[in-house]
Amino acid sequence: MNWVVLVGSVRKGSFNAALARALSDLAPEGVKIELLPSVAEMPIYDGDIEASGFPGQVSSVGERVKAADALVIVTPEYNYSVPGGLKNALDWLSRLKSQPLKGKPTLIMSASPSTMGGARSQYHLRQVLVAVDAHVMNVPEVMVAQAHTKVADGVLTDQGTRDFVGKQLAAFQSFVKKAKAGEAA
Numbered sequence: 001m002n003w004v005v006l007v008g009s010v011r012k013g014s015f016n017a018a019l020a021r022a023l024s025d026l027a028p029e030g031v032k033i034e035l036l037p038s039v040a041e042m043p044i045y046d047g048d049i050e051a052s053g054f055p056g057q058v059s060s061v062g063e064r065v066k067a068a069d070a071l072v073i074v075t076p077e078y079n080y081s082v083p084g085g086l087k088n089a090l091d092w093l094s095r096l097k098s099q100p101l102k103g104k105p106t107l108i109m110s111a112s113p114s115t116m117g118g119a120r121s122q123y124h125l126r127q128v129l130v131a132v133d134a135h136v137m138n139v140p141e142v143m144v145a146q147a148h149t150k151v152a153d154g155v156l157t158d159q160g161t162r163d164f165v166g167k168q169l170a171a172f173q174s175f176v177k178k179a180k181a182g183e184a185a
Contacts, residue, residue: 003027004033006071007020007075009076026165028173036061037057042061099132112147
């Protein structure tokens with residue numbers, strides 16, 4: 001099973017990027033997880049650009065999402081919502097004729113130095129994902145609160161968090177299998 005990860009943060013010392021990098025080590029047996037290119041590599045969505053042809057970065061990410069068995073989105077919270085770069089990437093992907101997000105089993109997680117762990121960004125992201133018809137797993141949720149105490153030198157070090165993320169990934173593996181079985185039926 002192949003999953004791809006879209007990270008909503010572009011900050012060099014991002015807690016969310018550290019969480020995303022930990023996923024391969026925490027993944028259930030039989031799951032390969034690859035990080036997608038940074039959302040910063042996509043230009044700001046512009047219908048005029050779309051009309052003259054999709055940027056290569058957009059098409060490439062769209063192809064990888066479409067080919068993957070599942071999508072994981074790891075995002076911080078900016079001003080009670082999702083970062084602009086992540087929203088921009090989703091806007092571009094939603095415009096592709098192949099509709100890579102439609103019906104795609106999708107998992108959301110977040111990390112934040114706050115006590116809420118990015119909860120509000122996850123709720124806004126869920127609204128966006130409804131619009132693109134992604135198939136989002138609802139529970140268990142992972143919202144890593146006080147991430148600055150759980151990440152050191154770009155590595156997710158807190159064992160309790162690592163264990164919980166591993167449980168979420170195992171639940172997501174079952175979710176993806178059920179979604180794939182439903183497609184085959």
